[in-house]
Amino acid sequence: MLINVTYIPHLNALRTFSVAARHLNFTTAATELNVSPSAVSHQIRQLESYLSTSLFDRTARQLTLTAEGEFLFRRLDDPFQKIGLAIEQMRTPLSTKSISLLCRPFFSSLWLAPRLRSLWTTLPGIDLNLIHKTSFTLADAETADIAILWGKGNWPEMTCERLVKGTLTPIMGRQLAKIAGVPEKPSDLARYTLLHEENRTHWATWLERAGVPNLKTSGSALVDDTNVRLQQVLNGQGIMLSDPALLSELLACGELIRPFDLTLGEYSYYLAWPSRRPPETRVRRVIDWLLAESRTNASN
Numbered sequence: 001m002l003i004n005v006t007y008i009p010h011l012n013a014l015r016t017f018s019v020a021a022r023h024l025n026f027t028t029a030a031t032e033l034n035v036s037p038s039a040v041s042h043q044i045r046q047l048e049s050y051l052s053t054s055l056f057d058r059t060a061r062q063l064t065l066t067a068e069g070e071f072l073f074r075r076l077d078d079p080f081q082k083i084g085l086a087i088e089q090m091r092t093p094l095s096t097k098s099i100s101l102l103c104r105p106f107f108s109s110l111w112l113a114p115r116l117r118s119l120w121t122t123l124p125g126i127d128l129n130l131i132h133k134t135s136f137t138l139a140d141a142e143t144a145d146i147a148i149l150w151g152k153g154n155w156p157e158m159t160c161e162r163l164v165k166g167t168l169t170p171i172m173g174r175q176l177a178k179i180a181g182v183p184e185k186p187s188d189l190a191r192y193t194l195l196h197e198e199n200r201t202h203w204a205t206w207l208e209r210a211g212v213p214n215l216k217t218s219g220s221a222l223v224d225d226t227n228v229r230l231q232q233v234l235n236g237q238g239i240m241l242s243d244p245a246l247l248s249e250l251l252a253c254g255e256l257i258r259p260f261d262l263t264l265g266e267y268s269y270y271l272a273w274p275s276r277r278p279p280e281t282r283v284r285r286v287i288d289w290l291l292a293e294s295r296t297n298a299s300n
Contacts, residue, residue, distance in 0.1 A: 013047040016040055017055060018080050021073040024063045098127040099283055102141060103148035105132045106226035107269060110246045111164065112148075115293050122289055126282075134225045135198055142274045145283045146290075153270045159278075160270040161287070163294050167263040168202055168241045171256050175236030182259050186210035193219035193238035195229045202241050202264065210262055 020029035020040055030037040048055050055069035065073060103112065108130065120126060131144060138155055141147035153160040170189070172182070183189055186207065194203055194217050207215050221238065223229045229240045230247075234255060241264075250256040271287055273279055279287060 010043075010047050010050055013043040013050075014076055015080060016043040017047055017069075018073065018076045020044060021055075021065055021069060022077060024065070026063070098129040099146070099286055100129045100131055100144040101146045101148070101286070102131045102133065102136065102144035104134060104150065104226065106230070107148060107150070107246070108132055109227065111269075118293065119286070119289055123285060126286065128286070141272055145273065145279070146287060147272045149270050149272045150267060151270065152266060153268065155272060157275050158272045159275045160272045161291060162268050163271050163290060164245075164269040165265075166243050166268045167245065167265050168206065168267065169244060169258060169263040170206070170239050170260055171233060171242045171244070171247060171251075171258060172239045173233045173236050174255055174257065175234070176239070177257050179236060182257060184259075186212045186260065186262075187215065189239065190215055190217050192217060193221060195232055195238040195240040196220060196222045197226070197229075197241075198222070198224050206241060206262070206264055209264070210260070 016029065016033060016035075019032055020026055023029050023032070026040045026044075027037045030040045033040065044055065051068070051072075053068045054066050055072060057064045057066050112130075116128075119128070133140065136147075138158065141149060141155075141158065148163060149155065149158075149160070150166065153162060170183075172192075176192070180191060183192065189207075189212070196203055200222065204213075207213055219238070221232075223232065226240075226242070230242070232238055233240050234250075244251055244258055247256055251258060271290060273283075
């Protein structure tokens, strides 16, 4: 249900109530609002009169909210916090210092780098420090302002927001398809070399779900850099698991081939930062831009 918000009565009193309810102390609220405690009390009385209900229980030694006050506070505090954050973001210069962003080269080259022109157009003056590592620990991620992590979004002591939903499926190159043909069923993969990521778990999971958990292949190679694995696939040296959305152009032109529909869908790319260190305004603006780019990409 949409409410007409062109006129909200007693908006200043609502803000005063929100601050007073957060502190449960009129004097502390007055200090934050830069008014007198009597002004705070007067505005609260006005609001209570308008609503025909008491918002605070003043009989106890400690000021407390009534049930009606608690109801109102829970619906007011977050909007006022968001308004304050928006104003702060508009007034904060972006170029205070560089923002470090840690991610893997593969994702950076295929998804992030093509969008950087839009970043600098949207947030002029931003100073971005891109740090690329083929693999990194949570300790590495904690040293950056923002990290883009691949996984399930369940890293301890990290706050995560999903950036790009990931899927993994076998990908082969046109050269290998000409030499050995395109596999028609999962068991046909026994004829090919499988290219693995750092710990081989993705291929093991995909083969199990495909019904061939103990498949013996003609060869395998562990390559920790996804860009190198992709180059091997393009050179006809094996089959890798990768996200077809990131490789859409190479798939569309026929350089790469996706032989099966079966995918692993429980992994994604996440924006992450330490929970103990909320993003500064300038960092939050980059996070919001990244999420907006992701939503735009998903809708296209």
